Amino acid sequence: MANIRPFCMPKWGIEMTEGTIAEWMVKEGDAFTKGQVLCLIETAKITNEVEAEYDAVLKRLLTPASEDAHPVGALLGVFADADTPDAEIDAFIAGFKPAETSVAAKSGSSAPASAPAAAPAPAAAEPARAPRKIVTNRAISPEALKLAEAEGVDIEPIAGSDRNGRITYQDVVQATRPERAAALKGSATLIEDSAEAFASPLARRLAATHGIALSGITGTGPRGRISKADVLALVKPTTAAAPVFGAAFELVANPATVQPFDKIRKIVAKRLTEAKQTIPHFYLRSSARVDDLIALRKTANVVLGAKASINDYIVKAVALALVRHPDVNVQVHGDAVNSFAHADVSIAVASPKGLVTPIVRQADRMHIAQIAATTRALIDKAQAGKLGYEDMDGGTFSVSNLGMFGIENFDAIINPPQGAILAVGGVNRVAVEADNGEIAFESRISFTLSVDHRAIDGAAGAQFLQTFKNLLEAPEGLFA
Amino acid sequence: MPKMMYRDAVVTTIAEEMARDENVVCLGEDIVGGMGTPGGPEAIGGIWSTSTGLFGKFGADRVIDTPISESAIMGAAAGLALSGKRPIAELMFADFIGVSLDQIWNQLAKFRYMFGGKTKCPAVIRMAYGAGYNAAAQHSQAVHQILTGMPGLKVVMPSTPADVKGLLRTAIRDDDPVIFLEHKALYGMSGEVPDDPEYMIPFGHARLSRAGQDVTIVSTGLLLGFCEAVADRLAAEGIGCDVIDLRTTSPLDEETILDSVEVTGRLIVVDEAPPRCSLAGDICALVAEKAFAALKAPPLAVNPPHTPVPFARELESAYLPSVDKIEAAVRKVLSYR
Numbered sequence: 001m002a003n004i005r006p007f008c009m010p011k012w013g014i015e016m017t018e019g020t021i022a023e024w025m026v027k028e029g030d031a032f033t034k035g036q037v038l039c040l041i042e043t044a045k046i047t048n049e050v051e052a053e054y055d056a057v058l059k060r061l062l063t064p065a066s067e068d069a070h071p072v073g074a075l076l077g078v079f080a081d082a083d084t085p086d087a088e089i090d091a092f093i094a095g096f097k098p099a100e101t102s103v104a105a106k107s108g109s110s111a112p113a114s115a116p117a118a119a120p121a122p123a124a125a126e127p128a129r130a131p132r133k134i135v136t137n138r139a140i141s142p143e144a145l146k147l148a149e150a151e152g153v154d155i156e157p158i159a160g161s162d163r164n165g166r167i168t169y170q171d172v173v174q175a176t177r178p179e180r181a182a183a184l185k186g187s188a189t190l191i192e193d194s195a196e197a198f199a200s201p202l203a204r205r206l207a208a209t210h211g212i213a214l215s216g217i218t219g220t221g222p223r224g225r226i227s228k229a230d231v232l233a234l235v236k237p238t239t240a241a242a243p244v245f246g247a248a249f250e251l252v253a254n255p256a257t258v259q260p261f262d263k264i265r266k267i268v269a270k271r272l273t274e275a276k277q278t279i280p281h282f283y284l285r286s287s288a289r290v291d292d293l294i295a296l297r298k299t300a301n302v303v304l305g306a307k308a309s310i311n312d313y314i315v316k317a318v319a320l321a322l323v324r325h326p327d328v329n330v331q332v333h334g335d336a337v338n339s340f341a342h343a344d345v346s347i348a349v350a351s352p353k354g355l356v357t358p359i360v361r362q363a364d365r366m367h368i369a370q371i372a373a374t375t376r377a378l379i380d381k382a383q384a385g386k387l388g389y390e391d392m393d394g395g396t397f398s399v400s401n402l403g404m405f406g407i408e409n410f411d412a413i414i415n416p417p418q419g420a421i422l423a424v425g426g427v428n429r430v431a432v433e434a435d436n437g438e439i440a441f442e443s444r445i446s447f448t449l450s451v452d453h454r455a456i457d458g459a460a461g462a463q464f465l466q467t468f469k470n471l472l473e474a475p476e477g478l479f480a
Numbered sequence: 481m482p483k484m485m486y487r488d489a490v491v492t493t494i495a496e497e498m499a500r501d502e503n504v505v506c507l508g509e510d511i512v513g514g515m516g517t518p519g520g521p522e523a524i525g526g527i528w529s530t531s532t533g534l535f536g537k538f539g540a541d542r543v544i545d546t547p548i549s550e551s552a553i554m555g556a557a558a559g560l561a562l563s564g565k566r567p568i569a570e571l572m573f574a575d576f577i578g579v580s581l582d583q584i585w586n587q588l589a590k591f592r593y594m595f596g597g598k599t600k601c602p603a604v605i606r607m608a609y610g611a612g613y614n615a616a617a618q619h620s621q622a623v624h625q626i627l628t629g630m631p632g633l634k635v636v637m638p639s640t641p642a643d644v645k646g647l648l649r650t651a652i653r654d655d656d657p658v659i660f661l662e663h664k665a666l667y668g669m670s671g672e673v674p675d676d677p678e679y680m681i682p683f684g685h686a687r688l689s690r691a692g693q694d695v696t697i698v699s700t701g702l703l704l705g706f707c708e709a710v711a712d713r714l715a716a717e718g719i720g721c722d723v724i725d726l727r728t729t730s731p732l733d734e735e736t737i738l739d740s741v742e743v744t745g746r747l748i749v750v751d752e753a754p755p756r757c758s759l760a761g762d763i764c765a766l767v768a769e770k771a772f773a774a775l776k777a778p779p780l781a782v783n784p785p786h787t788p789v790p791f792a793r794e795l796e797s798a799y800l801p802s803v804d805k806i807e808a809a810v811r812k813v814l815s816y817r
Contacts, residue, residue, distance in 0.1 A: 186693060
C-alpha cells in the first residue's frame, strides 16, 4: 500500500467516546505539512486543534464538518501520497476496520494524534459502528439490512419481532440505541364509577382533582357522558386584578427563542446537575480585611514588574493554604479520597462558549508573577476557545470570583472530582469599630467555601479557611 | 351489597326483568333443564345453570325449550322482537353461531335499517364463549371479533358479576339487537352485585379497574382479571397500569382509551381471539391513528396464536394469553428505546 493512512476520531482522555468535526482547515486533495492544523474537533469537554504528524495529502474527506458526533476510532479521512490511485483508496476504505479504542491505550496522552495506521485489526470487542457488509442467512427486511450495514450493527443478537423472527427496520433502530429504563410515574388513585353521574374515567379523576361536583354537569361526550372537556370548562381560571390606572395593559406576542444547548452547555449542565445532586455540600462563610493586600499589591507589582490582580493573590493564598491543609486539597473518586502534595487550582472563567475551568498547576510553588502570567495565558486561551484537554483535566480545588460584577458573596457548586470550591465576592468598603472605639472604614472581601462533606469535615474546612483569611490579612506571608 | 356468582347475576337479572315486563321471554336449547326426562322440568337445569328457576316462575309460554337448531332459535327471536316481544335467546356455545348467522347478521342486525327506522328489534342473544375448559376447538372460541365487526349489533362482554347485572338489564331494555357474551370460565366467579333492581350500566362506557400512569392495558371478559393481576404485581415495582375494562366492544369507548394513552403513552390490548383482524388490532390501530403523538412505544397486542383452540390442557394454556405473557408485554413496551 502506497503509504495510505487512516485519519480517525482521536480519543482524548478516558471519558471521550465521540467527537464532532467543527471545521476542516484543509480541503480534500490538499497537501499538508507536519505541524499544520488539519481540523478542529469538538468533544463533550473541549474544542481542540488536530495537527498533522507528517507530510501527506488529504486524499479523501469522509466526514464533513457538521453537528453529527462520530465515535472514537471512526474513519474521518484518508491520508496518502499525492499519486496514490483512487482505486487503492477505495479498497482501503472498504477494508478499514477501526482499531481497538480501549481506555488504557490512550488515556493520559494529551497530544491529539490520529489513530495508528490500520493494520488488519481483529474485530473490536465493543460494537463497532463503522459501515460494513453483512452476510447473513437471517430473515431481515431489505431496509433493515441497509441500515444495519450503514450503522455497523451486529444483527446476530437481535431477536426479530416480525413473523418467524424476521428482523424489521425497527428492530435494527432499537439495536442502535442504548438500553434505557422508562421513567415511571407509578399508580394513581382509582376513582370508581358512581351512580351520581355518568362520566368518563378521566373526567372523574379531573373532577376529584379540582373538587368539582359532577352531578350538575351536562355531558357532551358520547351518549351524553361527561368527558374531560366538560370538567375542564368548569375549572376556574385564575383571575387577574383590575388595572388601577390608564388603559388596560395589552399583551404583545412574546414567543420563546429556542436555543438548543451546545456541546459545552450540555456538559456544564450535566456535570453541575450531577455535582449538586450527588455531592453533600456544606458551606462555610467568612470575610477578610484586604486593605494591606491592596496596598501591598501596588508596591509588589512595581517591584516585581508583574500585573498580578487581586484574584491572582487569592489563588496564591488558596494554594498556600491548601498545602498547609492537605485534607482539603483532595479529589473524591467513588469511595476513595485522593490527596495531593501540591495545589492545582482551577479558576472559573466565563468564555464565549460558556463556563470553563482551566488549571493553574502547582500554584503553591509559583511566585505571584508566575501565577499572574499563567492565569493571563489561560484566560486568553479560554477567550479564544482554544483551551486543550490538558488545560482542564484534573485540578484539586476551584476558585470562582464574581467580585468584578459587584457580587458581595455567593455559593458555588463543587467542580467534581474536587473536594471544595471557593466562591469569592468583591471588595467592599465596610464601616467597623476601630481600636479606639471610633468608626473606621476598611476594605473586606467575602467568600464562601463549598465543601464535599463525604471527604472533608467542617473543622478541616474551617481551619483551611482561617489560614486563607490570615494570609489575605497579612499578605507578606504570600511571599514567604 | 350481596355477593353472587356471575351465573346467578344472569339468572337474577333475567328473572327481575321478566317480572317487570311480561314481553320479556326466554328461549334456547334445554333452558328449562330436564324437560322430557323422568325427573321432569327443572330436574337437571341448563348446562350453565343460567336459567335455573325461570320455568317455575314464568311458565312454558315465556321460558321456551327449543329444538336443537340454532337457526330456529335466532329466527324465532327475530320474529318475536319484530312483533313487540323482548326475546332473550341463548346459544349454548358461541361456536355454534355459524349456522344461525343469516338470522343474526342479515336479519336481526339489519331490520331497523332496512325498514327505514320504522321498526325496532329488541332482542338479546346470550352466548357462552371462551377457552380454558378443555372443550376443544369447536366449543372454546371467542367470537366477539366477527360480531363486533357487524354494523347493527351491540356487543357486550361483562367481566364481573356486577357488570353482568348492569349490562344485561341495559341489553334487555335496549331497542336494538344486543349480543351478550358470557365467559364460561367466569360463571363460577363470585362478586358483589348491587341490589338495586334498576341498576344499569350504559353501553360504550368502559370501566377503569386499576389506575396507573405508565401503561394502559385494555381488555375484557376473562382476561381482564389477568390484567388486574399483572397491574397489582407491577404496582409494587412502581409501574402504574391503567387497566380498562371495555365492557362493550360495540359501541367502543374510544374516549376512555385515548384519554388514558395520552397520559401513559403506552398501550397493550389483551384479547382472547386470534390476532388477525382482531379487537386488539383494531384498538392498536385506533390509538396509532388518534394518539400517535402521545405514544412512547409501539402499541402492543397480546392475542392467542393464529390457530384453532387446542384441546390438550398444556396446549390450551399455552394458547391463551396468561398473566406472565401480559407482564412480559408490559415490560417490553416499557423497555422500548
